[in-house]
Amino acid sequence: MFEKILSFFSNDIGMDLGTANTLVYLKGKGIVLREPSVVAIDRNTRKVLAVGNEAKQMIGKTPSSIIPVRPLRNGVIADFEVTHQMIKYFIQKVNTGKSLLRPRIVIGIPSGITEVEKRAVHESAQQAGAREVYLIEEPMAAAIGAELPISEPSASMICDIGGGTTEIAVISLGGIVVAKSVDIAGDEMDEVIIQYFRRKYNLVIGEATAEEVKVKIGSVFPLKEEMTMEVKGRDQSKGLPKTVTVTSEEIRQALMEPIALIIDAIKQVLEETPPELSADLVDRGMVLAGGGSLLRGICELLRQETELPVRRAADPLSCVALGCGKYLELLDKVKTFSAFYK
Numbered sequence: 001m002f003e004k005i006l007s008f009f010s011n012d013i014g015m016d017l018g019t020a021n022t023l024v025y026l027k028g029k030g031i032v033l034r035e036p037s038v039v040a041i042d043r044n045t046r047k048v049l050a051v052g053n054e055a056k057q058m059i060g061k062t063p064s065s066i067i068p069v070r071p072l073r074n075g076v077i078a079d080f081e082v083t084h085q086m087i088k089y090f091i092q093k094v095n096t097g098k099s100l101l102r103p104r105i106v107i108g109i110p111s112g113i114t115e116v117e118k119r120a121v122h123e124s125a126q127q128a129g130a131r132e133v134y135l136i137e138e139p140m141a142a143a144i145g146a147e148l149p150i151s152e153p154s155a156s157m158i159c160d161i162g163g164g165t166t167e168i169a170v171i172s173l174g175g176i177v178v179a180k181s182v183d184i185a186g187d188e189m190d191e192v193i194i195q196y197f198r199r200k201y202n203l204v205i206g207e208a209t210a211e212e213v214k215v216k217i218g219s220v221f222p223l224k225e226e227m228t229m230e231v232k233g234r235d236q237s238k239g240l241p242k243t244v245t246v247t248s249e250e251i252r253q254a255l256m257e258p259i260a261l262i263i264d265a266i267k268q269v270l271e272e273t274p275p276e277l278s279a280d281l282v283d284r285g286m287v288l289a290g291g292g293s294l295l296r297g298i299c300e301l302l303r304q305e306t307e308l309p310v311r312r313a314a315d316p317l318s319c320v321a322l323g324c325g326k327y328l329e330l331l332d333k334v335k336t337f338s339a340f341y342k
């Protein structure tokens, strides 16, 4: 009861610490912040100059003394100090200090991160003013956020295709039964698009352009109407600006390599799933989350490859943050419940 009363006075926070985007959920308010996980730092002094949206706009356009850093590349913490600064910045941005109590924070973390990395995230949140910190694995948070019936004694399957990692999990009775995390996701798709332009057109393009091509005309299954797009970059041999026109078929061809690796990982999880739970999946199927699930034709392709029903979550980019938020509410219930039985 005491905890419940306390919760009225604090702004509890749920955070999806993604490799591409960080989202913050404020209890009672929903998602209040959605910014890229990017920090711009001064190369010489290592001082943080900008975080989030402001820092992302600097990518590829900064003078050499400012470097934009994505501290969580490939689902691991590549830079502890910068990650720390970023977590602190986002928490302080939403926690304006109006509430009487320090917040409780639930953070969704990539399932592949080490104990040392977990401790680092924990400490960063504490230093940013958290009263209590809970870490929850991303696929679990995504499943809760996608409203899958995870606590039932039957299987739910989630596949979260993010920026740095694709996380696949089969969940039953509130726990992860089989899971796999591979570092093939949105970033890798951008990378193969960059390579495609270099090989086929001798054209050098940046990460932001590659991402734009993927979002605008990217697909993994034949489209009803194929598309074309003009892409600008630098000619590799002449060094001059150049424009080429590409088709969605070409980009689909380039995307097949990373997509095949994601399909392999999904199939491995299905092979390791106990037979009783496999049987549930025949009816329940798989739910897709993460920005990568917005790729055109991905549900169709995965349906064809796995012979399971496949659907995209209602709000795939928000699943993990919503799941962290729901977990906060659950914490209250569990605490009240256990206090009752003390």
Ligand SMILES: Nc1ncnc2c1ncn2[C@@H]1O[C@H](COP(=O)(O)OP(=O)(O)OP(=O)(O)O)[C@@H](O)[C@H]1O
Pocket (backbone or CB within 6 Å): 017, 018, 019, 020, 021, 022, 075, 110, 138, 160, 161, 162, 163, 164, 165, 166, 185, 186, 187, 211, 214, 215, 218, 289, 290, 291, 292, 293, 294, 295, 296, 316, 317
């Ligand atoms: N419409 C779209 N089509 C294809 N890809 C998209 C689309 N919209 C966003 N993406 C990609 O989704 C990725 C970001 O997704 P998301 O925000 O789920 O990642 P994240 O949670 O930060 O990463 P991770 O879960 O790996 O830590 C980026 O690579 C982005 O380019």
Ligand SMILES: [Mg+2]
Pocket (backbone or CB within 6 Å): 016, 018, 019, 138, 160, 162, 163, 290, 320
């Ligand atoms: Mg994610």
